[in-house]
Amino acid sequence: MKINVVKNVLEVNDAAAAENRDLLDEAGVLAVNIISAPGSGKTSLLERTLPALGELASAVIVGDLQTSRDAERLGDKARAVTQVNTEGGCHLSAVQIASALGGLDLAGLDFMFIENVGNMVCPSGFDLGEHVRVAMLSTTEGDDKVAKYNTLFQPADVILLNKMDLLGVLDYDVSRVYDDLSRINTRAEVIEISAKTGEGIGRWIDWLKKAAAGK
Amino acid sequence: MKINVVKNVLEVNDAAAAENRDLLDEAGVLAVNIISAPGSGKTSLLERTLPALGELASAVIVGDLQTSRDAERLGDKARAVTQVNTEGGCHLSAVQIASALGGLDLAGLDFMFIENVGNMVCPSGFDLGEHVRVAMLSTTEGDDKVAKYNTLFQPADVILLNKMDLLGVLDYDVSRVYDDLSRINTRAEVIEISAKTGEGIGRWIDWLKKAAAGK
Numbered sequence: 001m002k003i004n005v006v007k008n009v010l011e012v013n014d015a016a017a018a019e020n021r022d023l024l025d026e027a028g029v030l031a032v033n034i035i036s037a038p039g040s041g042k043t044s045l046l047e048r049t050l051p052a053l054g055e056l057a058s059a060v061i062v063g064d065l066q067t068s069r070d071a072e073r074l075g076d077k078a079r080a081v082t083q084v085n086t087e088g089g090c091h092l093s094a095v096q097i098a099s100a101l102g103g104l105d106l107a108g109l110d111f112m113f114i115e116n117v118g119n120m121v122c123p124s125g126f127d128l129g130e131h132v133r134v135a136m137l138s139t140t141e142g143d144d145k146v147a148k149y150n151t152l153f154q155p156a157d158v159i160l161l162n163k164m165d166l167l168g169v170l171d172y173d174v175s176r177v178y179d180d181l182s183r184i185n186t187r188a189e190v191i192e193i194s195a196k197t198g199e200g201i202g203r204w205i206d207w208l209k210k211a212a213a214g215k
Numbered sequence: 216m217k218i219n220v221v222k223n224v225l226e227v228n229d230a231a232a233a234e235n236r237d238l239l240d241e242a243g244v245l246a247v248n249i250i251s252a253p254g255s256g257k258t259s260l261l262e263r264t265l266p267a268l269g270e271l272a273s274a275v276i277v278g279d280l281q282t283s284r285d286a287e288r289l290g291d292k293a294r295a296v297t298q299v300n301t302e303g304g305c306h307l308s309a310v311q312i313a314s315a316l317g318g319l320d321l322a323g324l325d326f327m328f329i330e331n332v333g334n335m336v337c338p339s340g341f342d343l344g345e346h347v348r349v350a351m352l353s354t355t356e357g358d359d360k361v362a363k364y365n366t367l368f369q370p371a372d373v374i375l376l377n378k379m380d381l382l383g384v385l386d387y388d389v390s391r392v393y394d395d396l397s398r399i400n401t402r403a404e405v406i407e408i409s410a411k412t413g414e415g416i417g418r419w420i421d422w423l424k425k426a427a428a429g430k
Contacts, residue, residue: 037253038335038364039356065336067362088366090305090336118363119336120253121280121305140355140378141254147282148333149253151303163355169384171411196386 013126016094020101020129027106030212031114033130035152037145038118040138041162043070044195046113050077052205056110056212061100063092063117070115078113080104091122094129110212124151132211135188138163139172146180154184158191158207165194228341231309235316235344242321245427246329248345250367253333255353256377258285259410261328265292267420271325271427276315278307278332285330293328295319306337309344325427339366347426350403353378354387361395369399373406373422380409 024031034042043062050058059080062070071083082100084092097114106112114130116123135156137145140163146153153159161177174192181190189207193200239246249257258277265273274295277285286298297315299307312329321327329345331338350371352360355378361368368374376392389407396405404422408415 037333037356038360039252039353064363066365067359069359069363088336088340090334117336118252119305119334121303121332121334122337125303138254138355140353140381141252144282144284145253148279148284150281166355166381166384169381 010125013094016098017127017129020094020097021131023101024106024112024129024131027109028215029106029109029112030132030208030215031112031128031130032132032134032208033114033116033123033128034134034136035116035120035123036118036136036138037120037141040118040136040141041195042115042118042136043073045136045160045162045193046074046115047077048195048198048201049113049205049208050074052201053111053208056209057108058111058113059104059109060113060115061092061097062115063096065089065117079109086117090117090119091126092116092128093126097128111208120145120149120152124155131215132157134158134160136160136162137177139166139170139174143173143176146177146184150184153181156185156188157211159185159188160204161190161192162195164192164199165197225340228309231313232342232344235309235312236346238316239321239327239344239346242324243430244321244324244327245347245423245430246327246343246345247347247349247423248329248331248338248343249349249351250331250335250338251333251351251353251377252335252356255333255351255356256410257330257333257351258288260351260375260377260408261289261330262292263410263413263416264328264420264423265289267416268326268423271424272323273326273328274319274324275328275330276307276312277330278311280304280332294324301332305332305334306341307331307343308341312343326423335360335364335367339370346430347372349373349375351375351377352392354381354385354389358388358391361392361399365399368396371400371403372426374400374403375419376405376407377410379407379414380412
């Protein structure tokens with residue numbers, strides 16, 4: 001019984017995700033699902049990314065259990081910011097995204113950034129209808145996380161290693177991250193960044209533009 | 216239908232939690248459930264805590280999606296360390312703890328530390344049979360997390376603010392954390408620590424000893 005219910009939840013999610021992707025495809029919008037631990041820097045990344053995209057127009061959907069703090073930080077940087085409060089839910093679902101998309105004008109948009117709930121586990125299991133999935137790991141979370149959270153890092157299309165500006169003050173061996181990645185994901189580009197200082201953001205912007213062009 | 220299944224899962228969990236607590240009570244062991252984001256420093260905290268407890272004997276149950284890296288770090292510091300691999304599960308359950316307790320000799324133990332899966336959402340909903348619940352937040356995760364994750368911080372018995380040694384290099388306003396806590400949890404003691412430098416660990420050890428004595 002339990003298995004059936006779980007299967008139904010995922011079937012409903014996947015159907016909604018496919019519809020979201022169709023809608024975004026029709027409008028020529030690249031959807032980017034960003035997943036990381038809480039406090040890893042997803043909102044800071046978007047604060048850097050949105051202005052750096054220049055002429056390209058973005059909307060953002062922000063998922064959080066409570067509060068609209070992230071949406072408030074991004075409000076003046078994107079064409080539209082939609083806050084989804086999951087009220088205790090540990091991930092965004094495709095149905096929530098469909099509802100958010102319903103309230104947005106997609107015409108003329110280039111990017112739809114989706115900032116998932118801060119969580120390295122649950123968001124990985126739910127397709128939202130995105131075109132690319134971003135997994136972010138910050139140096140402050142430790143160099144042992146890739147093998148532990150392989151459901152996050154294995155399917156990622158690009159992996160951002162954030163907070164590289166703190167490398168000097170932490171016990172963090174970046175070679176351990178690359179070593180783990182060499183076993184589970186050699187397909188994704190790995191970009192070392194600092195959302196705080198701007199380090200590596202140029203390479204990330206280039207990656208995004210290439211992904212949008214290749215769609 | 217879905218609601219019934221969820222209810223059953225929680226009923227099964229709560230029954231197992233009550234049995235775990237009875238078993239631990241009989242043996243005079245204080246069970247401590249430690250919850251935080253991934254990389255917040257749970258294992259580092261235990262590396263500091265176990266030797267600092269001196270004569271008092273501890274066992275540890277470590278939850279992780281994959282790998283036994285945390286258990287290996289703690290192996291020589293506790294009387295017993297049991298690794299529970301949740302194989303994708305985002306939290307420990309009371310049934311998993313019951314299974315781990317079944318393989319342990321509780322006689323003569325003072326503390327059972329449970330290092331939950333690194334996740335600020337899901338572990339909060341599951342009683343494991345612990346006597347005290349520890350919520351940990353690290354400075355590197357940002358000063359905006361208490362209000363966002365109130366299901367974690369509201370029921371906590373003690374709140375550890377970790378990585379205080381990094382305060383000087385981060386944009387982190389500790390008064391914002393206290394301000395949020397003043398609205399959701401004024402019962403828990405808040406202890407500022409650094410698992411790296413040892414700052415505040417003495418106060419945390421005192422808190423643990425008092426909790427064990429008061430049981």
